[in-house]
Amino acid sequence: MTGYILKRLISAIPVLIGISIVVFLIMAMIPGDPATAILGSYATPENVAELNRDLGLDKPLVQRYFIWLSNLMQGDLGRSFNLNRPVLDEVLERFNATLILAGTSFVLCSVLGIAAGVISAARQYGIADKAITFAVLLGISIPSFFLGMMMILIFAVNLRWFPVSGMWPIYGTRDIWALIDHLTMPALALSVVATGVVARLSRSAMLEVLRQDFIRTARAKGVHERSIIWRHALRAAMVSIIPVLGIQAGFVLSGAVYIERVFQWPGIGQMLVDAILRRDILLVQGGVVFVAACYVLFNIIVDVAQSLLDPRIKT
Amino acid sequence: MSAFLKLLARNQLALAGLIVMGIVVVLALLTPLLPLADPDVTNTPARFTPPFSEGAWLGTDHLGRDLLSRLMWGTRLSLAVGFAAATIAATLGAAIGIISGFYGGRVDNIIMRFVDVLMAFPYILLALAIVAALGPGLMNALIAVAAVNIPFFARNIRGITVGIAHKEFVDAARLAGLSDAKIILTEILPNVLPVIVIAMSTTVGWMILETAGLSFLGLGSQPPQADLGSMLGEARNALITNPHTSIVPGVMILIIVMAINLLGDGVRDALDPRLKSGALNRPLPATLVARPAGYTAPAPDGEAVLQLAGLETQFHVGRRTYRAVGGVDLQISPGECVGLIGESGSGKSVTALSIMGLVASPPGKITGGSVFYKGQDLVGAPYERLRSLRGRRVAYIFQDPLATLHPLYTVGDQLIEAVRCHRNVPKSEARAHAIELLRAVRIPNAADRVDSYPHELSGGMRQRVGIAMALANDPEVIIADEPTTALDVTVQAQILTLLDDLRRDRGLAILFITHDFGVVAQLCDRVAVMYAGRIVEDGTVDDILAAPAHPYTKRLMACVPELGGGRRRLEAIPGLPPVVDNLPDGCAFADRCDKARDACRQGTIPLDPLGATRRVRCIDPELQEASA
Numbered sequence: 001m002t003g004y005i006l007k008r009l010i011s012a013i014p015v016l017i018g019i020s021i022v023v024f025l026i027m028a029m030i031p032g033d034p035a036t037a038i039l040g041s042y043a044t045p046e047n048v049a050e051l052n053r054d055l056g057l058d059k060p061l062v063q064r065y066f067i068w069l070s071n072l073m074q075g076d077l078g079r080s081f082n083l084n085r086p087v088l089d090e091v092l093e094r095f096n097a098t099l100i101l102a103g104t105s106f107v108l109c110s111v112l113g114i115a116a117g118v119i120s121a122a123r124q125y126g127i128a129d130k131a132i133t134f135a136v137l138l139g140i141s142i143p144s145f146f147l148g149m150m151m152i153l154i155f156a157v158n159l160r161w162f163p164v165s166g167m168w169p170i171y172g173t174r175d176i177w178a179l180i181d182h183l184t185m186p187a188l189a190l191s192v193v194a195t196g197v198v199a200r201l202s203r204s205a206m207l208e209v210l211r212q213d214f215i216r217t218a219r220a221k222g223v224h225e226r227s228i229i230w231r232h233a234l235r236a237a238m239v240s241i242i243p244v245l246g247i248q249a250g251f252v253l254s255g256a257v258y259i260e261r262v263f264q265w266p267g268i269g270q271m272l273v274d275a276i277l278r279r280d281i282l283l284v285q286g287g288v289v290f291v292a293a294c295y296v297l298f299n300i301i302v303d304v305a306q307s308l309l310d311p312r313i314k315t
Numbered sequence: 316m317s318a319f320l321k322l323l324a325r326n327q328l329a330l331a332g333l334i335v336m337g338i339v340v341v342l343a344l345l346t347p348l349l350p351l352a353d354p355d356v357t358n359t360p361a362r363f364t365p366p367f368s369e370g371a372w373l374g375t376d377h378l379g380r381d382l383l384s385r386l387m388w389g390t391r392l393s394l395a396v397g398f399a400a401a402t403i404a405a406t407l408g409a410a411i412g413i414i415s416g417f418y419g420g421r422v423d424n425i426i427m428r429f430v431d432v433l434m435a436f437p438y439i440l441l442a443l444a445i446v447a448a449l450g451p452g453l454m455n456a457l458i459a460v461a462a463v464n465i466p467f468f469a470r471n472i473r474g475i476t477v478g479i480a481h482k483e484f485v486d487a488a489r490l491a492g493l494s495d496a497k498i499i500l501t502e503i504l505p506n507v508l509p510v511i512v513i514a515m516s517t518t519v520g521w522m523i524l525e526t527a528g529l530s531f532l533g534l535g536s537q538p539p540q541a542d543l544g545s546m547l548g549e550a551r552n553a554l555i556t557n558p559h560t561s562i563v564p565g566v567m568i569l570i571i572v573m574a575i576n577l578l579g580d581g582v583r584d585a586l587d588p589r590l591k592s593g594a595l596n597r598p599l600p601a602t603l604v605a606r607p608a609g610y611t612a613p614a615p616d617g618e619a620v621l622q623l624a625g626l627e628t629q630f631h632v633g634r635r636t637y638r639a640v641g642g643v644d645l646q647i648s649p650g651e652c653v654g655l656i657g658e659s660g661s662g663k664s665v666t667a668l669s670i671m672g673l674v675a676s677p678p679g680k681i682t683g684g685s686v687f688y689k690g691q692d693l694v695g696a697p698y699e700r701l702r703s704l705r706g707r708r709v710a711y712i713f714q715d716p717l718a719t720l721h722p723l724y725t726v727g728d729q730l731i732e733a734v735r736c737h738r739n740v741p742k743s744e745a746r747a748h749a750i751e752l753l754r755a756v757r758i759p760n761a762a763d764r765v766d767s768y769p770h771e772l773s774g775g776m777r778q779r780v781g782i783a784m785a786l787a788n789d790p791e792v793i794i795a796d797e798p799t800t801a802l803d804v805t806v807q808a809q810i811l812t813l814l815d816d817l818r819r820d821r822g823l824a825i826l827f828i829t830h831d832f833g834v835v836a837q838l839c840d841r842v843a844v845m846y847a848g849r850i851v852e853d854g855t856v857d858d859i860l861a862a863p864a865h866p867y868t869k870r871l872m873a874c875v876p877e878l879g880g881g882r883r884r885l886e887a888i889p890g891l892p893p894v895v896d897n898l899p900d901g902c903a904f905a906d907r908c909d910k911a912r913d914a915c916r917q918g919t920i921p922l923d924p925l926g927a928t929r930r931v932r933c934i935d936p937e938l939q940e941a942s943a
Binding site: 014015018019021022023026027029030121122124137138140141142143145146149150152153157164204206207208210211212213214215216217218219220221222223224225227228232235236239250251253254255257258261262272273275276277279281284285288291292295296299309310311312 | 428429431432433435436437438439440441443444445446447448449450451520524527528531532533534547551554555558561562565568569572573576577580595596597598600668671673675698702703704705706707710711713715718719720721722723724732733736737768770781784787
């Protein structure tokens with residue numbers, strides 16, 4: 001197992017390098033001069049040239065990439081000129097908030113989605129199946145940002161069950177209850193689409209598995225139907241559900257950008273959008289590279305989970 | 316194509332999606348011609364007019380602009396951007412995919428590694444990075460959304476192209492001296508085009524949603540121009556005071572995306588052959604029973620441990636009815652081994668599965684007859700009754716143990732479960748019993764093997780595990796459905812010997828299903844020959860082997876090679892067994908029988924006694940015994 005994890009980690013290196021190249025190239029494509037952007041339109045040419053030299057922008061592209069990469073390896077993502085603090089500090093702080101939000105949503109979408117899919121398959125064409133199928137269709141069709149806004153309107157403004165926005169109360173203690181209070185709505189809104197996708201896939205994976213010969217064998221043994229569904233069929237269906245959970249993790253991480261905006265959640269998505277609007281390029285660059293790398297690592301965890309679940313995968 | 320459209324139309328939800336989408340598209344196209352207010356004219360005194368007011372059906376927004384007009388223009392813009400992004404992504408993605416798949420080798424490798432890297436990004440993050448580089452704006456948002464979707468198309472289309480690039484017609488085109496470009500355009504493209512269109516139709520909803528999302532964040536369309544996303548984004552500030560400004564564009568996005576999803580689902584379903592054939596139906600815990608009204612079970616035979624009386628099982632697929640089992644009578648006494656023999660498709664397996672209600676249902680259905688276990692009719696018995704008998708009194712051994720054992724549980728776990736679902740014993744005790752069972756079926760190193768997964772065992776070992784599982788609760792009857800067919804001859808012989816020993820040691824009754832007379836001769840006391848869902852002959856093995864009475868039995872026996880039997884020609888039976896959805900009158904074997912005459916094709920031919928212990932369903936049996 002350790003060998004397998006190591007192998008997967010090594011195989012991720014080319015992908016990580018690829019990601020760094022893509023991000024660097026996209027940022028290098030930016031028309032205009034960062035130095036002019038930083039100094040404003042009244043800067044003298046001498047000032048611009050000096051800043052360019054300071055920023056290392058007068059060097060050739062390839063050299064600049066390697067300088068950037070070696071800084072990156074040392075944890076130096078540069079400095080946000082807008083916030084006037086190291087990019088890494090800001091990214092880590094913001095990513096923490098996103099991780100709480102996206103992580104909760106990921107757990108929600110996995111648990112609810114699989115449960116809904118299994119129930120739907122077990123009662124194929126029954127009332128529960130039809131209700132779930134309809135809810136899933138609605139769930140995957142509603143834009144999460146619109147759903148979030150409607151949730152604010154109903155549950156925060158009208159019913160006053162949850163606070164309207166933010167991660168922490170402005171006054172009062174920052175304990176776990178306060179966090180849950182603020183987290184519930186955004187986490188639910190963010191998980192809806194992913195839950196729908198997971199439920200859909202779980203349903204079809206279950207239906208596929210339920211026709212297999214080993215299910216008939218279990219029935220011939222006299223195994224209870226409940227155990228057939230939740231033990232035999234689900235276990236086998238998980239083999240095709242888990243990779244989709246990996247993809248959903250990416251969707252949840254992406255969708256957080258909208259939900260953070262709607263609920264004023266101080267996460268990395270909010271940070272990126274603000275940084276784009278303020279043209280704080282280094283902050284965008286650092287944030288994107290960091291999140292993408294985390295996602296690659298998360299997918300390795302998914303692969304390892306898959307290999308633990310399926311003894312047929314050679315580790 | 317027209318069949319596909321018909322199929323699509325039959326799916327009502329997809330049709331609804333198509334109609335809604337059609338209306339939205341037509342309205343969006345007609346927007347410039349409709350008598351609408353100018354969407355960009357502000358009228359601050361009339362800001363936030365509620366919906367259904369005079370002159371503004373949907374009210375006005377924070378600058379007093381007419382919401383209906385803005386909605387129509389916004390929809391037009393959102394649709395246009397979404398379709399444009401989908402078209403760009405599909406075109407470029409398909410081009411990359413085709414080149415990669417067609418040339419293969421190094422080109423393919425480099426392109427696909429690059430695609431992998433792009434797909435390693437969380438989706439929107441890459442779009443954000445591109446917008447960051449190009450700057451906010453609707454055109455840039457469109458480019459970003461298209462760009463992040465290119466890898467998806469490239470990968471899909473490449474997969475299909477690889478399949479096509481090595482087909483004969485492409486080789487032929489190459490030999491004819493056509494240039495690569497010409498081959499791609501005339502041979503490859505027409506074949507991948509349907510896939511491109513379908514992939515586009517299922518992703519266009521996403522693209523509309525994503526561009527709306529970027530606009531919502533303020534990175535897409537810039538004021539005063541507004542698509543649905545930026546309308547929603549601007550309305551967010553007034554969400555609490557004037558929710559209608561948010562609800563109007565939000566609901567519109569919902570309607571569009573839902574219509575596209577319904578349509579996409581319909582397209583997918585229409586193209587999925589498994590849905591039509593019912594291959595995605597979940598089999599119920601027990602086979603459905605639909606015996607004719609007023610059915611009264613015959614009186615059971617007192618001696619038999621298992622008795623089938625007039626058993627009928629059918630499969631209903633679409634409008635066709637397959638009569639897989641058409642009235643089977645069969646008895647098994649305690650300690651007796653009965654063979655059930657026939658070609659594939661003769662209904663022998665379905666007969667076996669019907670006994671404990673294990674025929675997949677839907678589409679299977681028991682439509683008549685009874686199955687008595689010690690005088691009790693199991694057909695129509697409550698599920699819990701069936702379940703308590705399954706594996707405990709009547710156990711099954713199946714063919715191909717790789718498919719019939721759960722691939723993700725150890726054989727030990729599966730044996731322990733077999734024990735524990737009928738007897739409330741602690742796990743450790745069940746495990747000890749599992750090891751004992753493995754020893755009983757002569758698996759070496761049973762204590763180690765108990766923790767193996769099925770894929771770690773050989774075919775013969777797996778079949779032994781299958782037998783051990785059937786023995787787990789000391790059943791009275793074992794139904795063995797071709798347990799040796801998937802094994803090679805030496806292993807087959809070992810398994811048969813094992814079964815025979817177990818049967819004698821434990822007094823088991825066995826129903827042995829096979830297509831091999833050699834196996835029957837080795838193991839069984841009596842044998843029933845099945846053809847097209849009916850028993851055509853039964854009797855003791857010795858009698859039938861000595862002198863088959865039904866022409867089919869005779870032909871079937873001629874198929875068995877005899878060791879040391881000289882240079883006898885192995886005779887295949889000409890023709891195929893009849894399809895059981897449309898059985899002819901009279902004898903089902905008539906079309907393949909040398910002796911068939913007109914009388915063979917009329918009425919129903921009964922299973923008549925022939926001597927004291929035999930029955931045969933033939934008006935002209937091979938042997939005319941005087942004692943009959």
